[in-house]
Amino acid sequence: MTTTLILGGTGKTGRRITRRLRAAGQPVRAASRTGGDIRFDLEDQQTWAPALDGVTAVYVMEPNGGMGVARVPGFVTEAVAAGVRRLVLLSAHGVDEADDSHPLKLAERAVRGAGVDWTILRPDWFSQNFSEAFWLRGVLDGALTLPTGDGRTPFVDAEDIAEVAAAALTEDRHSGHTYPLTGPRAISVGEAAELIGKATGRTVRHVDIEPEAFVELQIANGVPAAAARMLTGLLVEVRTGSRDSVADGVERALGRGPKPFEDYVAEAAAAGHWN
Incomplete structure (x- = not known):
């Protein structure tokens, strides 16, 4: 049976994929800097081989969302050499x-050229950003x-992303x-x-803010300038339409439509994320 390695196994998508595969009786190894089944750091090559031992499928992601050095191509090469035969990459919209030179574009190129089965996921902004990440503090503060x-x-x-990823990791038709x-x-x-x-x-x-003012606010809060500008650029894409x-990716992969935002809100509220 296929043993699947989940990079970012304790993160928003990784833990959801891990839960699905385990519920289906699939052997899974959740890899993370802390808290997973095995310690893994994409920036520490010494952690790669132990994580890959006996693995035939990998969920691959860049921990910094493409804002940094491209580590995935080197990891993909080592993974295939170690016996991995299926790669599912979390990329991004656009x-x-x-x-x-974008790290995620280099990652996509490496996955496609690895000589094994591959699937690439390009999600837009996660609904869970409002309840588990970037924007939770703003919701709790009211602005x-x-x-x-x-x-x-x-x-x-993120539940839809995880379901697509789990299917791609276990079903040939997504290759x-x-x-x-x-x-x-x-x-909006x-x-x-x-x-x-x-x-x-x-x-x-929602309190609208001018892009340059948002960059300055992020830098003042400790975000590196390059990352602050990249994030602002992505948000400005929303602003400009x-x-x-x-x-139609969710429907093509799963044969059903994606979850409405209203359903996500109801579930997150019931789970107490905004208490």
Whole structure:
């Protein structure tokens, strides 16, 4: 039976993939810097071989979301040499249009050229950013200060991403496919805040901020300047409407539509994420 290695095994997508595969009786090894089944650090090559021992499929991700040195190509080479025969890469929306030096574009190229089965996932902004990551503090404080204006984007549920990834790791029919993953409709951050507020009884609003002011705010909060500018650029794409397209990747991969943002909000509220 295939043993699957999940990089970022304690993260938003990794822990969900791990849970699904274990529920299906699949041998899984969750790899993480801390808290996983085995210690793994993409920046520490000495941790690669122990994690890859006996593994035939790998869920691959860049821990910094492409904001750093490209480590995936070297890891892919070692993984294939160690016997891995299937790779599923977590990439991102718009990587096909990125500069050729972008770490995630280099990662995609390495996965496609590895000589084994591959699948690439390109999700848009995660719905869970409101409850588990970047924007949770803003929700709890009642103000999401983001340079997105009235722009809309089709937030995708991490549960959908994980289900697609689990299928791609275990089913042959996904080999050679690139799946753009979005929710079923594009909404603004203001609408997202309103839906969260209604579900929780909180006052939550979107406070628009000019892009340059947002960069300065991020730097003041300790974010490196390059990362602050990259993040702001992605949010400005929402502002300008260039990220409002709905994709069919979830439906193509799973035979069903993606989860609506309203369902995500109801589940996150019931789980107490915004208590």
